[in-house]
Amino acid sequence: MADEIVAKATPRQMSLGLFEDMFPDGLPINESPKEIGFQRNNVFVEITDMGVTARRLIDAAYFIVAQEKGNADHYDVELNYFKWLMRYDSKNHVHLRAVITEVQKSLIQVTDTPPDQAPQEKDLWVSVQLLGIVGIHNGRIRFEVPPQLLRHIKDTDKSHWLSLRITSAFTLSAARAIYDHILPFVPHGMTDWIPLDVIRNWAGKSGASAAVFKYFKRDTFEPAVRQINELSDIDLSYETRTESVSSKKIDRIRFRMSRKETADSVRASLQGAQELYLALKNEFGVTTKQFIIISENRAVWTDERIQQAIEYTRFRLDQGKITKSPAGYLMKALRDNWQVPEAERKMVAILEEKAEAERVEEHAKEHAIKKVEANHAARDAEVRSRTAEEVRQGRALFEAFDARARKDLVRSYLVSPAGKLLVKRLKLESASLTEVDLLSHADLAWAFSQFVFLRTKSKAKKTES
Structure with a gap:
């Protein structure tokens, strides 16, 4: 109601x-x-x-x-x-x-x-x-x-x-009369066979004045069909039938019709609502056949009801509840007058706010972790850079010492806990290792050069104090 x-x-x-x-x-x-x-x-x-x-x-x-x-x-x-x-x-x-x-x-x-x-x-x-x-x-x-x-x-x-926009355009009584009679059959696409005398009666005096069909066709019927096709929202054609196989006298006519597949007629049925038309056509892919159904139900399917169906369909799309044919879903929402309950809309809004708060919190956690990781990476890079510099300086210091001092440094490293551990890990014999062995082995050279740097630095501090 x-x-x-x-x-x-x-x-x-x-x-x-x-x-x-x-x-x-x-x-x-x-x-x-x-x-x-x-x-x-x-x-x-x-x-x-x-x-x-x-x-x-x-x-x-x-x-x-x-x-x-x-x-x-x-x-x-x-x-x-x-x-x-x-x-x-x-x-x-x-x-x-x-x-x-x-x-x-x-x-x-x-x-x-x-x-x-x-x-x-x-x-x-x-x-x-x-x-x-x-x-x-x-x-x-x-x-x-x-x-x-x-x-x-x-x-x-x-x-x-x-x-009234269409019917007021007719100027021929026969065109208007035929249009009136075929309108209820448009959804079916075709009428039954209609006796010619009945159609003459539709046309009134202009139909009754031509007893011979060819004159009725020429003067009344064909002009009416042409005007319907020209001025209305329907494409109309017809076929005739004779009294019998042996007769040439036409006594029946059957009409075939369909709604014009034009944006203008569809847009007009939407009361000129351009935004609604574009949303239905471009966003949801409503077909010409579906537009015709909407046009034929405009007395009940108002702009407000169509907008309501659009909002309902968008709402369900956002929830992931429509998996195929959004246009078909929208048409069902339109037919059944579906609308989003206010309580459900509020519930979804609350859930979205909660989800957004959780996303913000998770983003903050991720940012904090990345910041800590970046700090650790920066410190690691700094340590690696400092160690590399110590190794370089240690190697330079070792090469500047005389043979006796170098021999003492080699012996000191091989008996140190760090030296013993590395030699053991490399499965080498410390007793057989020489200065050349230490400097030619990449791992031993790195560790030994740093040892020289630290030992030399430690002695320098003691001398200063």
């Missing part, structure tokens, strides 16, 4: 806003950058033999009725707004009154009698006036709709989306 209220309130507010923006500049409703329409009950496709302007008047009246939350005895709106909704550009009020009278004289007749059979007593048949009392005064129009029709106007179970 809440969805229906939102759907019926939003188009009314939007259409008034568009009227206020476009009317002062003389822009008609068919040039609207946003979609304006309502879910029209399939029963109203049975309206026949009515002019284009009269059909527009009924569309405008039923659009206004469809937006009201409940049933009313009458409906009262600004006349200029009403005329804009029905794309009535003329200031000829005599003609407008004539159009209103035409509508008041028109009836909608509903029956369950098959079109190719005569009515029976048991058959259902209902005939209802399309519009009741209408009054115009002081720049406003007030009209009544028969109570029997109100529930059908507001019933969206068996309905189709009717765009």
Whole structure:
């Protein structure tokens, strides 16, 4: 119920806003950058033999009725707004009154009698006036709709989306009549075989005036199909069938149709919401077929509901709960009206804050460890550099001593604990090692040169003291 209220309130507010923006500049409703329409009950496709302007008047009246939350005895709106909704550009009020009278004289007749059979007593048949009392005064129009029709106007179970932006563009009665009748079949892509006389009846007087099909086709039918393809959101084609294999007389027509795969028609069905359109197309990869489904459900799937589905899908993507087809997931969220519970949103925010705090703490620990490691590495490098310098100086000092002093240093090193340990580790015999052996062996030369440096340094300190 809440969805229906939102759907019926939003188009009314939007259409008034568009009227206020476009009317002062003389822009008609068919040039609207946003979609304006309502879910029209399939029963109203049975309206026949009515002019284009009269059909527009009924569309405008039923659009206004469809937006009201409940049933009313009458409906009262600004006349200029009403005329804009029905794309009535003329200031000829005599003609407008004539159009209103035409509508008041028109009836909608509903029956369950098959079109190719005569009515029976048991058959259902209902005939209802399309519009009741209408009054115009002081720049406003007030009209009544028969109570029997109100529930059908507001019933969206068996309905189709009717765009006033599109229907107001038609100039041929036959085009409008055919368009009305095929709209409920667009999701199926094809109609059943329809008797030619039924289609003639759709077209009203223009259809009945041409008894021969080729003239009906030339003067009425083909121009209507061309206008539908030119002005509407549908690509329409048809095929014919004869009475029998041996006959050349055409007595059946079957229509094939599909929504146009154009960004303009899809964007219009999104009420001109460019950001929504780009998010659906570029971020989620919504397909043309899915866009068509969205277009056909715009009476309930408002901008707010689409945005809600987008936010829900993004939320689940961030949680890693969508593993395939984000577009398909979004469509399900749209159909089932999913939304992120506020409690869950708060819970996720708290968990994210906690995780962020843990990340900051872990980063601080890693930084401290790296700093300690860097300090250790710097000290190790300093020690290695100092040791290398000691070895270099020790070697230079050793080479500067006389033979006796060098012999004493060699003997002192070989009997020192450090010298004994290294010689043992290298599996050498200290008794057989000479000065040349010490200086030619890399490990022994390094350790011996450092020993010489430290021994010489220690003696120098003692001499100074």
